Amino acid sequence: MIKLRRFFYIGGAFLLLLIKFTIDVISKNVVLETGGVSLLRELSVIGAFLLLYLAFSTAMGRREHAPVRRLGVLLIVTYGVLIASIGFGLTSVAGFDRKNFSLLPLDYPTLFLASVSSVMLGLFSVLAIRLLRDLVLFQRRKGTQRNFLLLGVAIAATGASVLMLRPLQDSAATTIFFIIAVILAIINAFRLPWIVYLTKREKVYTLVYSLLLFFAYTALNVMLAREGSLREALLYYSYPLTEVATLTAIFGNIYAGMAFVSTLFHLPTAEAFDRKRSEVTSLHNLGRLITQVFDFNELVDTVTAMTLQVCEAKSCWLELVRGDQPSGAAGSVVPSSVRVVAMKHIAPAEIEQLHQAEGESLRDEVIRRRTPLVIDDILREPRFLHLKKAKSSIASIVVMPLVSHNALVGILYATKDTSYGFLKDDVDVISAFADQATVAIENSRLINESIERERLIREMMLAQEMQRKLLPQSVPVYATLEIAAVSTPAFEVGGDYYDFVALDDGRLGIVVGDVSGKGVPAAFYMSEVKGIFQSLSRMYPSPRDFLVRANEVLMGTVDRHSFISLLFAILDVRTGGLTIARAGHCPMLLVSAEKVSYIRPGGMGLGLSGDALFAKSLQEQNVELREGDVCVFYTDGITEARCGEDEFGYDRLLECTRGAKHLTADGIKEEVLSSVRRFVEERANEDDITLVVLKWHGDRGRELNA
Amino acid sequence: MSDFKIGLREQNSVHILELKGYLDAHTAPKLEEALQNLLGSSRYNIVVNCKDLSYISSAGLGVFMAFIEDVRKHSGDIKLTNMSPKVYNVFDLLGFPLLYEIFKEEQDAITRFFDKSKNPSSTLQ
Numbered sequence: 001m002i003k004l005r006r007f008f009y010i011g012g013a014f015l016l017l018l019i020k021f022t023i024d025v026i027s028k029n030v031v032l033e034t035g036g037v038s039l040l041r042e043l044s045v046i047g048a049f050l051l052l053y054l055a056f057s058t059a060m061g062r063r064e065h066a067p068v069r070r071l072g073v074l075l076i077v078t079y080g081v082l083i084a085s086i087g088f089g090l091t092s093v094a095g096f097d098r099k100n101f102s103l104l105p106l107d108y109p110t111l112f113l114a115s116v117s118s119v120m121l122g123l124f125s126v127l128a129i130r131l132l133r134d135l136v137l138f139q140r141r142k143g144t145q146r147n148f149l150l151l152g153v154a155i156a157a158t159g160a161s162v163l164m165l166r167p168l169q170d171s172a173a174t175t176i177f178f179i180i181a182v183i184l185a186i187i188n189a190f191r192l193p194w195i196v197y198l199t200k201r202e203k204v205y206t207l208v209y210s211l212l213l214f215f216a217y218t219a220l221n222v223m224l225a226r227e228g229s230l231r232e233a234l235l236y237y238s239y240p241l242t243e244v245a246t247l248t249a250i251f252g253n254i255y256a257g258m259a260f261v262s263t264l265f266h267l268p269t270a271e272a273f274d275r276k277r278s279e280v281t282s283l284h285n286l287g288r289l290i291t292q293v294f295d296f297n298e299l300v301d302t303v304t305a306m307t308l309q310v311c312e313a314k315s316c317w318l319e320l321v322r323g324d325q326p327s328g329a330a331g332s333v334v335p336s337s338v339r340v341v342a343m344k345h346i347a348p349a350e351i352e353q354l355h356q357a358e359g360e361s362l363r364d365e366v367i368r369r370r371t372p373l374v375i376d377d378i379l380r381e382p383r384f385l386h387l388k389k390a391k392s393s394i395a396s397i398v399v400m401p402l403v404s405h406n407a408l409v410g411i412l413y414a415t416k417d418t419s420y421g422f423l424k425d426d427v428d429v430i431s432a433f434a435d436q437a438t439v440a441i442e443n444s445r446l447i448n449e450s451i452e453r454e455r456l457i458r459e460m461m462l463a464q465e466m467q468r469k470l471l472p473q474s475v476p477v478y479a480t481l482e483i484a485a486v487s488t489p490a491f492e493v494g495g496d497y498y499d500f501v502a503l504d505d506g507r508l509g510i511v512v513g514d515v516s517g518k519g520v521p522a523a524f525y526m527s528e529v530k531g532i533f534q535s536l537s538r539m540y541p542s543p544r545d546f547l548v549r550a551n552e553v554l555m556g557t558v559d560r561h562s563f564i565s566l567l568f569a570i571l572d573v574r575t576g577g578l579t580i581a582r583a584g585h586c587p588m589l590l591v592s593a594e595k596v597s598y599i600r601p602g603g604m605g606l607g608l609s610g611d612a613l614f615a616k617s618l619q620e621q622n623v624e625l626r627e628g629d630v631c632v633f634y635t636d637g638i639t640e641a642r643c644g645e646d647e648f649g650y651d652r653l654l655e656c657t658r659g660a661k662h663l664t665a666d667g668i669k670e671e672v673l674s675s676v677r678r679f680v681e682e683r684a685n686e687d688d689i690t691l692v693v694l695k696w697h698g699d700r701g702r703e704l705n706a
Numbered sequence: 707m708s709d710f711k712i713g714l715r716e717q718n719s720v721h722i723l724e725l726k727g728y729l730d731a732h733t734a735p736k737l738e739e740a741l742q743n744l745l746g747s748s749r750y751n752i753v754v755n756c757k758d759l760s761y762i763s764s765a766g767l768g769v770f771m772a773f774i775e776d777v778r779k780h781s782g783d784i785k786l787t788n789m790s791p792k793v794y795n796v797f798d799l800l801g802f803p804l805l806y807e808i809f810k811e812e813q814d815a816i817t818r819f820f821d822k823s824k825n826p827s828s829t830l831q
Contacts, residue, residue: 514764516764516765516767516768517731517764517765517768518731518765560771560772560775561768561769561771561772562768562771563764563767563768563771563800565764565799565800584799584800584801585799586799587799602801603801604800604801604802604804604805605800605801608771608800608801608805609804609805613804613805617801617804636763636764640761640763642761645760647761647792687763
């Protein structure tokens with residue numbers, strides 16, 4: 001579509017120019033009166049160049065060309081036109097005859113050459129306006145477009161004012177319009193905001209281009225102003241075109257000059273401007289980076305890469321301080337806890353070399369002082385003399401501590417191979433940059449920590465599930481008795497244990513135990529006790545023998561300040577005969593019809609003493625259960641459940657059980673638990689709690705079941 | 707959670723630790739540190755006065771177990787005194803009276819250290 005339109009524009013322009021040329025050829029020797037033919041001739045020219053302007057506009061379209069490139073194109077075209085014009089001037093043709101304020105070509109070559117050079121200049125003017133327009137309108141404001149439009153109007157008015165004049169005539173109106181156009185050209189030539197945003201390199205190009213352009217335009221203007229062959233040719237071809245071309249050239253001339261001067265003034269600050277711009281970009285990028293903290297390695301790599309960028313350093317590296325001791329005391333961070341996590345343009349060996357200073361290394365100094373260090377000339381410092389020998393490329397260095405919440409998180413280093421390479425500005429920007437990096441690194445660390453915490457929580461949940469499976473999934477069922485049991489760890493896992501084992505001769509083994517301490521270590525011992533109980537209880541069917549053997553096994557594995565208390569009872573489920581041995585565990589509570597008592601045979605905890613002392617201390621006690629008797633096995637989580645200074649204690653347990661003895665085993669269990677819960681005022685239990693309640697029904701139970 | 711304090715005195719080259727408050731898993735490290743310091747400076751004649759000790763948990767008992775072997779190897783001992791009935795009950799349940807000499811009065815424990823000729827160094831056999 002655009003192509004078709006452009007084809008029409010160019011075709012139309014070509015047609016109009018052909019008409020004009022035809023008129024010229026036919027009326028070669030005639031002074032045209034300002035009449036129909038003359039007007040047609042001028043209008044064809046105006047029409048043709050308007051169409052060409054449109055054609056250029058569609059060709060450039062909306063593409064944003066860099067200002068420097070536009071200038072370059074204009075420069076090339078201008079020199080082309082200049083050289084061509086000089087060439088035309090040197091071509092020997094007959095020239096023009098001046099007659100009655102008009103110019104008449106003396107021969108056809110003159111006419112032809114005049115036409116060609118005029119069309120070329122016309123084309124050039126159109127192109128130049130089109131190219132300069134975008135520069136002037138760069139970052140346009142309200143007035144910008146208006147001013148440029150006024151310039152266009154003034155140039156058009158100047159052209160229009162000579163429409164009815166003969167080439168050598170003059171009018172006051174033309175002069176006035178001309179002066180107005182020049183003033184507007186000067187105003188528009190101040191529109192140079194694009195220069196500010198150029199990089200230093202581009203500014204240098206602009207400086208050269210604009211100067212060359214200025215020279216070219218000056219030469220062109222001289223040729224247009226002189227009563228030479230070029231001006232004569234243009235005047236002959238079209239008076240309005242002459243004015244437009246002249247004004248366009250003047251505008252180009254002024255604009256090129258202004259651009260040169262402006263660029264010249266901007267050049268000294270170009271480097272600073274470049275740097276500021278790259279600082280802003282980097283800080284902006286790092287700001288975005290803070291949200292991308294999942295890949296720690298990528299983060300630290302970017303931090304070093306950007307540090308290089310912001311201060312144009314030669315090399316850069318980042319060290320992280322491990323172990324977050326807030327090193328209040330001097331040098332309390334041991335060097336081994338500092339590690340290099342990212343480096344750019346430097347080898348680990350070089351970093352090590354730098355840190356092997358005679359005396360305090362930079363790392364130690366920054367750890368001690370917690371302030372940025374700037375070494376302008378490292379080879380002059382006596383402690384770094386070894387670097388000189390090693391021909392190190394480091395001449396100046398900035399060491400920046402990354403401090404978060406008063407803790408040293410890391411150290412950022414940037415080096416240059418020139419002494420005094422870092423200006424105050426550089427240090428400031430690295431410092432600002434380091435702050436951002438600290439936040440990003442801290443965020444990354446926190447996220448990783450919380451991921452790790454999540455993982456640990458999942459592990460603990462698994463452990464809890466595993467431990468729950470170590471406890472009996474159901475209680476044994478007998479006609480003569482009822483059993484209820486519960487165990488709740490204070491934390492995810494605990495050290496309490498209870499278990500049952502059905503012995504071959506129809507007896508039931510009941511064990512309740514407590515590992516000293518809580519949490520994971522206790523849980524490990526607890527699972528070991530389970531293994532020992534399940535394997536040994538069948539081989540040593542006397543409670544005392546079992547405990548002596550279990551102690552021998554545990555002495556080898558339990559560490560010195562841990563021990564295990566166990567209560568092992570064997571019940572003959574046919575007769576109700578109960579044998580108890582107690583290895584340091586809480587005594588069994590027995591509630592019978594006539595009395596309530598704690599059954600406490602002597603015996604010390606498992607894992608305390610491996611020799612005969614343990615066996616000597618251990619006693620067995622026998623109880624004959626009667627119908628309705630209740631036995632309560634428990635751990636110290638029950639009796640030592642605390643409320644302020646007070647403990648739940650043995651008396652409360654005893655009273656509570658006595659009050660509930662008529663209930664089922666499960667009912668008694670619930671009553672004891674809720675009574676403990678009431679006592680601690682619904683707080684979470686601080687210790688593992690285990691409770692096993694046994695209610696003996698004896699023969700009555702058998703009858704009921706039968 | 708609760709307060710636990712340790713006082714240290716010396717009498718005739720016997721070092722007396724006075725425990726006060728609650729000795730449980732949280733406060734046990736304090737006692738551990740105090741005993742470690744004594745052993746570190748080769749002081750092996752130790753009396754632990756439990757007059758103001760209101761509670762002791764299994765972790766607290768564990769501390770004594772951790773050090774007793776070392777102390778006795780250097781022909782010293784840890785003797786316990788002035789326990790309240792409640793605290794004594796905890797020691798007794800676990801069979802500690804078989805492992806440690808426990809006295810009603812601190813002075814008895816101190817004199818016992820200089821009484822070795824009459825009685826073998828410890829009851830632990």
